[in-house]
Amino acid sequence: MEKRQQQKEATPVIYLKPSKGWLSIDFNELWRYRELIYFLTWRDIKVRYKQAVLGIAWALLQPVLTVLIFTVVFGVLLQTPSQGLPYPLFAISALLPWQLFANALQRSSISLVGNANLITKIYFPRLAIPLSSVMAALVDFGVSFFVLIGMMVYYRYLPGWNLLWLPVIILFALLTALAVGLWLSAINVQYRDVQHMVPFIVQVWMYASPIVYPIEIIPAGIWRTLYGLNPMVGVIQSYRWALLGGDQPDATMLISIVVVIFLLVSGVYYFRRMEKTFADIV
Amino acid sequence: MSEIAIRVENISKQYRIGVLQERPDTLRDLLTTKAQRAGRWIKRGGASQYEGPAHIWALKDISFEVERGQVLGIVGRNGAGKSTLLKVLSRVTDPTLGFGEIHGRVGSLLEVGTGFHPELSGRENIYLNGAILGMRREEIDRKFDEIVEFSEVGKFIDTPVKRFSSGMYLRLAFAVAAHLEPEILVVDEVLAVGDAEFQRKCLGKMSDVAQEGRTVLFVSHNMSAVLRLTQETIVLDQGKMVMRAPTPEAVDHYLNMGLTKQGERFWSGEDFINQKAPFVPVALRVLNLTGQVVDTVNAAEGFSIELVYQLTEDITGLRVGIYMMTTRGEFVFTSFDTDDPQLYQQYTVRTQGRYISRCRIPSNLMNEGRYVLGVNASVYRIQRFFQDDKALTFTVDATGAPGMQWPEPRLGPVRPKLEWKIGKVER
Known part of the structure; x- marks a missing residue:
């Protein structure tokens, strides 16, 4: 009863008015809706593996099959250098953060349109939708991480203390995906061209990142600096470093961080500006 | 206890019409129309964006107040702006002009089953849908059994809802929504579902909600439901509020709208x-x-x-x-x-x-x-x-009809002249 009373006194007042200008994130509100983000993430994962015989095992199979292909084509046939690592290990250590990124990007960019029925009927912070798509990708990543562990055991690689950096690097990969995903999902609400473009963006981006080849292939100097504009270069390099050792991430990592911060902040503002119209045009 | 729950002033909402031709669906269209529009804008000397025949006011200058605990009906024909009004009030979309304030959390029942996923089981959908409608997890845990019982889907609760009959699906969806506990409940046309027995149950639930002192906005085409649940009703027509009156009066007005006159x-x-x-x-x-x-x-x-x-x-x-x-x-x-x-x-x-x-x-x-x-x-x-x-x-x-010496309204649609005899019974 007392609790009731308190609730009544704290009746929130919501103001309805035409939206103007740029809005920042309301973190309090996002926090209040954390359970919604959780349930949307949970739904995405659940639905993805429903009625599939292998279920969540697909999250293991996909990286395994991809590494197999890469190893045959790039490792065996093309004899691509791999920083002195066994090629499969070299590939998987880049493939995991890449698939996390690509998955998160693909899911988030179509997420708003895919949830149009919710957006047009019910109010909640719209950021919850791309956020939960990115989170869902993280679950897949967690599962496929076992592939990496298995391969490290097989090749007898023991990670060093650099491993402690891993959570930070994974977070960075997620933020990168979120930054781009915010932009693309908001644009996709009005221009469905985006969802046709995304597969190509992902493909081009993959070859523009040091996944199947080592970064040394890119000439040092100005080219390497330009290459660093791709934030996934920093992610993949540091991820490999954290797990398998080798050269420490250099100044390219700094460029990547700056690029991601820029994309993320602008993405959030663009998203917040557009979200008021989502229900009307989706 | 006359606290205000909802107050809106001159709420207006504009949409662009001819969407199919007008809206640039692809980037190429966007570039060409932007260029054209810039041209027009310069020619007009930079006039307001709210002009032109390509726009329509789905809502125009709507102002009203709702007291806490009041059940307000909203009626109007299709396209009168009812749904748009509810969308603005539930913050799904922003008004183009005007201002409003809402005291308390708003729970909306805009079409039941929003957010249901066919692949998930009944149980899973209760949690998902509850979260979407703004319920906390422990709140859903607490009400879970009640929801299942109300929905009458009992033993199918772990079956994917895509295997449900449409009746079961709607019952479950309504059951979740009906167990929301916001201060303000916005209800749009949910009573159109299910069989007569279930509809009766829904109506019962709705009046329970109203008696608990929560504010309810009730939109429906079902006039008898509006009459039963509300005391006061707003009539919308072409985006404008044409009347706010005690429900029987408002319903009569609504039913007469658009019917031809002149006999x-x-x-x-x-x-x-x-x-x-x-x-x-x-x-x-x-x-x-x-x-x-x-x-x-x-x-x-x-x-x-x-x-x-x-x-x-x-x-x-x-x-x-x-x-x-x-x-x-x-x-x-x-x-x-x-x-x-x-x-x-x-x-x-x-x-x-x-x-x-x-x-x-x-x-x-x-x-x-x-x-x-x-x-x-x-x-x-x-x-x-x-x-x-x-x-x-x-x-x-009724001029000249029987009983006109008493100017009170007579109940019933007929007023026959019946033959009466009065006799004094002698003891």
Whole structure:
């Protein structure tokens, strides 16, 4: 009863008015809706593996099959250098953060349109939708991480203390995906061209990142600096470093961080500006 | 306790129409239209963006207040702006102009089952849908059994809802939504689901909600539900608020809107779908004693109703009739032109041509009020050629009717002159 009373006194007042200008994130509100983000993430994962015989095992199979292909084509046939690592290990250590990124990007960019029925009927912070798509990708990543562990055991690689950096690097990969995903999902609400473009963006981006080849292939100097504009270069390099050792991430990592911060902040503002119209045009 | 729950001032919402041509769906379109628009804008000298025929006001200058604990009905025809208003109030979309304030959390029931996923089980959907509607997890845990019981899907609760019958699906969806506990509940047309028994249950739940002192905005096309649940109602028409009144009055007003006046109704080709039907209605009229077409007739004098129609081929067994209804949709009577066995024999076959079926409504039958006439032309159990349940409305005036010495309104649609005898019983 007392609790009731308190609730009544704290009746929130919501103001309805035409939206103007740029809005920042309301973190309090996002926090209040954390359970919604959780349930949307949970739904995405659940639905993805429903009625599939292998279920969540697909999250293991996909990286395994991809590494197999890469190893045959790039490792065996093309004899691509791999920083002195066994090629499969070299590939998987880049493939995991890449698939996390690509998955998160693909899911988030179509997420708003895919949830149009919710957006047009019910109010909640719209950021919850791309956020939960990115989170869902993280679950897949967690599962496929076992592939990496298995391969490290097989090749007898023991990670060093650099491993402690891993959570930070994974977070960075997620933020990168979120930054781009915010932009693309908001644009996709009005221009469905985006969802046709995304597969190509992902493909081009993959070859523009040091996944199947080592970064040394890119000439040092100005080219390497330009290459660093791709934030996934920093992610993949540091991820490999954290797990398998080798050269420490250099100044390219700094460029990547700056690029991601820029994309993320602008993405959030663009998203917040557009979200008021989502229900009307989706 | 007259706290304000909702207050809106001059809320307006504008949409662009001709969306298909106007809206740039691809980037290329965007670039060309942006260029064109820039050109136009420069020509106009930078006029306001709210001009031009390509825009429509879905809501215009809506202002009202709702007190805490009040149940307010919102009625209006399709496209009147009801759903847009609810969307603005539940913050799904922003108003274009105006201002509003809402005291308390808003829970919306805009179409039940929003956010249900067909692949997930009933149990999973309860949690998902609950979260989408704004319930906390422990709240759902607490109410879970109650929800399942209310929905009557019991043993199927772990079956994917795609295997549910549509009735089960809707019952479950409504059950989740009905167990929301926001301070303000916005309900749009949820009672259109399920069988009669379930509808009754839904209505019961709705009035429970209202009695708990929560504010409810109730949108429906079901006038009897609106009458039962609300005391006051807003009538919307073409985005404007045309009336706010006690519900019976507002409902009468709504039902009369858009019905033709003048005691006469004509049909043109587009009004009926079955254009190949051999029965073509032409006009329906209400006539007074002197044969004039009028909107208001006198109950004490009686009046006539006539239907003019064209038969494009011979029809066997045709009957043409009227329904008399109150504006609330209650039937007063039904009558057909071949009710009389003699006429029935005489018009077994109606040859093609133009006809008038006219009936006389006796004096001292109808009570005062506004009535709706429906028309039906059919061959019993074989074919219905034409039906229009709201063909015409007219007013009955009770001057000179029985009992007019007491100026109180009489209940009931009929006001017959009955023969009374009064005798003193001697002991």
